[in-house]
Amino acid sequence: GQQLNQSPQSMFIQEGEDVSMNCTSSSIFNTWLWYKQDPGEGPVLLIALYKAGELTSNGRLTAQFGITRKDSFLNISASIPSDVGIYFCAGQTFYGNKLVFGAGTILRVKS
Amino acid sequence: EAGVVQSPRYKIIEKKQPVAFWCNPISGHNTLYWYRQNLGQGPELLIRYENEEAVDDSQLPKDRFSAERLKGVDSTLKIQPAELGDSAVYLCASSLVTIEQFFGPGTRLTVL
Numbered sequence: 372g373q374q375l376n377q378s379p380q381s382m383f384i385q386e387g388e389d390v391s392m393n394c395t396s397s398s399i400f401n402t403w404l405w406y407k408q409d410p411g412e413g414p415v416l417l418i419a420l421y422k423a424g425e426l427t428s429n430g431r432l433t434a435q436f437g438i439t440r441k442d443s444f445l446n447i448s449a450s451i452p453s454d455v456g457i458y459f460c461a462g463q464t465f466y467g468n469k470l471v472f473g474a475g476t477i478l479r480v481k482s
Numbered sequence: 483e484a485g486v487v488q489s490p491r492y493k494i495i496e497k498k499q500p501v502a503f504w505c506n507p508i509s510g511h512n513t514l515y516w517y518r519q520n521l522g523q524g525p526e527l528l529i530r531y532e533n534e535e536a537v538d539d540s541q542l543p544k545d546r547f548s549a550e551r552l553k554g555v556d557s558t559l560k561i562q563p564a565e566l567g568d569s570a571v572y573l574c575a576s577s578l579v580t581i582e583q584f585f586g587p588g589t590r591l592t593v594l
Contacts, residue, residue, distance in 0.1 A: 375524075377524075402581050404581070404582070406585075411588075412587050412588070413486070413573050413585030414525065414573075414585045415585070416582055416583070416584065419581070459525075461524070463581045468530075468538075469527055469530075469538065470527065470581065470583065472523075472524025472525050473524050474522065474523055474524055475522075475523070475524055
C-alpha cells in the first residue's frame with residue numbers, strides 16, 4: 372500500500388530555533404496536510420496544501436507541496452514551548468479520497 | 483462550534499469481551515471516519531461514511547469489527563470479541579465537503 376516516510380523521527384531543539392521536517396513517498400498525492408497531536412488528544416489540522424508547488428503559511432508555520440506531488444515539508448520558525456507535540460503529514464490519494472498518514476515527528480523544545 | 487465528541491475517553495477490558503465506541507461529528511458534517519492509531523504510528527483508516535453509507539470499509543477487520551451510522555449523524559464502532567492486539571487509540575473524524583478532517587480526542591482502548 373501507499374506509505375509516507377516522515378523524518379526526522381524526533382527532534383529536541385532549543386527554544387527560538389527553527390524546525391524543519393518532511394515527508395516523502397513513492398506515490399503521488401492529490402493533497403497534503405499537516406497535523407499536530409498533543410498527548411491524549413486527536414490530531415489538529417495545521418495546514419492544507421492543494422496544488423503542486425504551493426507554499427502556504429499559517430503564523431510561524433510554512434509548508435510546501437512538492438512539485439512532483441511526492442513530498443512535502445513543514446517549517447516552524449522561532450519555536451516556543453507550546454510547539455511540543457507530534458507532527459503528522461498526511462497525503463490524500465487520488466482514488467478513494469483516502470488520507471494516508473506518516474508515522475509522525477516528535478518535537479521537544481528546551482526552554 | 484462544538485468539535486467531534488467521542489466517548490468513552492478510556493476503556494479497559496479483558497480479551498474476548500465486547501466493546502463499543504461512540505462518536506458525534508461536527509454538526510452538518512456529512513462524512514465521518516473511524517481511525518485506529520497504534521502507539522508511535524499515525525492514524526489508519528478503518529471505515530468512512532458518506533451520510534449513512536459506508537463508502538470505504540476495506541480496512542475494517544469484518545470478522546470482529548462492525549460500525550453503524552444510523553440517520554447519518556452519530557456513529558458507533560464495535561469490537562466483538564476484543565483481542566490483545568486491538569489495544570490502540572480509536573479516533574473519529576468528520577469533514578464537510580473538503581478533505582480537511584477534524585478529529586475527536588479519541589478513545590484509548592486497553593485489552594488485558
